[in-house]
Amino acid sequence: xxxxxxxxxxxxxxxALHSVSFATREGEVxxxxxxxxxxxxxxxxxxxxxLKPTSGKVTVFGKDPISERLQVLPHIGYLPENNxxxxxxxxxxYLQFIAGVKNHHDEEYLHxxxxxxxxxxxxxxxxxxxxxxxxxxxxxxxxxxxDPRVLILDEPTSGLDPIExxxxxxxxxxxxxxxxxxxxxxxxxxxxxxxDRLIIIHKGSIVYDGAKPAQKGETEVxxxxxxx
Amino acid sequence: xYTLLKKELGLYFNTPLGYVVTVLFAIFANFLFVRDxxxxxxxxxxxFFEFAPWLILVxxxxxxxxxxxxxxxxxxxxxxxxxxxxxxxxVLAKLLALFIFSAISFALTISIPITLALIGRPAVSxxxxxxxxxxxxxxxxxxxxxxxxxxxxxxIVAFLSSVILLFFLLLLGSDFLAPVLPRILREYMVLLSPxxxxxxxxxxxxDFRSLIYFLSFTAxxxxxxxxxxxxxx
Numbered sequence: 001x002x003x004x005x006x007x008x009x010x011x012x013x014x015x016a017l018h019s020v021s022f023a024t025r026e027g028e029v030x031x032x033x034x035x036x037x038x039x040x041x042x043x044x045x046x047x048x049x050x051l052k053p054t055s056g057k058v059t060v061f062g063k064d065p066i067s068e069r070l071q072v073l074p075h076i077g078y079l080p081e082n083n084x085x086x087x088x089x090x091x092x093x094y095l096q097f098i099a100g101v102k103n104h105h106d107e108e109y110l111h112x113x114x115x116x117x118x119x120x121x122x123x124x125x126x127x128x129x130x131x132x133x134x135x136x137x138x139x140x141x142x143x144x145x146x147d148p149r150v151l152i153l154d155e156p157t158s159g160l161d162p163i164e165x166x167x168x169x170x171x172x173x174x175x176x177x178x179x180x181x182x183x184x185x186x187x188x189x190x191x192x193x194x195x196d197r198l199i200i201i202h203k204g205s206i207v208y209d210g211a212k213p214a215q216k217g218e219t220e221v222x223x224x225x226x227x228x
Numbered sequence: 229x230y231t232l233l234k235k236e237l238g239l240y241f242n243t244p245l246g247y248v249v250t251v252l253f254a255i256f257a258n259f260l261f262v263r264d265x266x267x268x269x270x271x272x273x274x275x276f277f278e279f280a281p282w283l284i285l286v287x288x289x290x291x292x293x294x295x296x297x298x299x300x301x302x303x304x305x306x307x308x309x310x311x312x313x314x315x316x317x318x319v320l321a322k323l324l325a326l327f328i329f330s331a332i333s334f335a336l337t338i339s340i341p342i343t344l345a346l347i348g349r350p351a352v353s354x355x356x357x358x359x360x361x362x363x364x365x366x367x368x369x370x371x372x373x374x375x376x377x378x379x380x381x382x383x384i385v386a387f388l389s390s391v392i393l394l395f396f397l398l399l400l401g402s403d404f405l406a407p408v409l410p411r412i413l414r415e416y417m418v419l420l421s422p423x424x425x426x427x428x429x430x431x432x433x434x435d436f437r438s439l440i441y442f443l444s445f446t447a448x449x450x451x452x453x454x455x456x457x458x459x460x461x
């Protein structure tokens with residue numbers, strides 16, 4: 001589905017990714033872990049075609065996400081790091097804009113999604129006036145539009161209080177059955193709860209790619225062992 | 229395309245900023261004309277149209293500076309490029325939105341020809357062709373300003389770079405710079421200036437060479453902007 005083969009990314013003199021390879025299977029949820037600056041965001045940006053690899057190859061559904069982006073991107077829902085939004089817009093305007101660009105005009109689906117993500121009471125509010133939690137839900141709702149086969153979520157619960165984190169986690173879990181999800185996060189308990197598989201990246205290289213540890217708390221032990 | 233265009237126009241017209249800029253532009257443009265209308269003693273808009281390029285020199289970069297720079301600064305460009313829409317469509321929607329915005333601003337100077345029609349007998353066809361020339365020039369200057377906006381996250385840098393290059397291009401066609409250029413260069417260099425090409429429109433003549441100049445200028449900077457967006461570094 002998503003395949004990275006020996007992907008290296010260099011910014012100026014800094015090597016952000018070093019020969020990264022992995023492949024995803026349909027319907028699996030991957031917890032993408034790593035300390036700050038490990039290369040998680042760079043990897044995700046290359047999967048959606050926002051960045052070009054310096055060397056190596058990225059394919060999504062067998063296609064190049066840059067040169068064939070119009071065929072690839074309708075099937076990807078993406079929540080970028082820090083959830084950038086057009087804050088001058090009302091929540092409804094923003095989501096209708098995303099739906100329009102994705103050519104998704106199923107009003108019933110949109111209403112159901114507003115309800116599921118719990119934003120139906122703030123649809124007429126400008127995004128800049130929303131709380132961080134609501135902004136995050138709007139960003140997630142935008143990534144769900146078009147019912148994409150793949151969800152790429154970069155730190156979806158970052159900066160939220162524990163109650164909001166749980167709500168967002170539940171939203172992600174509700175998408176779990178039918179989609180491939182790559183979830184980047186710092187919160188190890190989140191990965192234990194949601195993911196089927198773990199990829200740990202450190203200093204631009206993958207240091208672990210395998211099943212999630214069976215016991216609760218073991219993910220943290222594994223993570224500390226690999227990145228310390 | 230329609231969705232993108234609606235979003236771009238909304239970002240100008242859903243905030244007070246868009247209205248303030250448009251109205252200020254209209255007040256300033258009208259003031260420039262009204263200032264000496266009775267001193268000139270004719271019903272021509274030539275003074276207004278001759279000053280208009282210098283107004284566009286500031287206006288086009290001012291309305292275009294945020295168009296990509298702000299998207300880069302707050303990272304919404306990542307959202308936009310993560311959607312199934314081509315870079316060409318993104319750039320064209322922005323260009324068209326800014327062109328519509330500038331056309332509306334110039335439409336607010338319609339009080340000038342109406343006033344002239346009330347007090348004299350203006351050459352209507354000349355005025356219409358001159359307005360067309362001004363709009364073509366605006367389109368070209370906006371495309372250049374969009375390109376500079378796509379190069380940086382800083383709106384001020386985008387604004388200043390655009391103003392400096394446009395100022396230089398206008399000067400090439402003015403009485404200040406053209407005479408000091410070497411004779412062999414002068415003939416060709418002045419042809420690069422939008423001023424020279426606007427001049428034919430201001431005479432009420434639609435010169436296809438000038439039309440092609442403005443359209444090629446716009447196409448060149450639109451393509452450069454698309455190439456810059458496609459770089460993905």
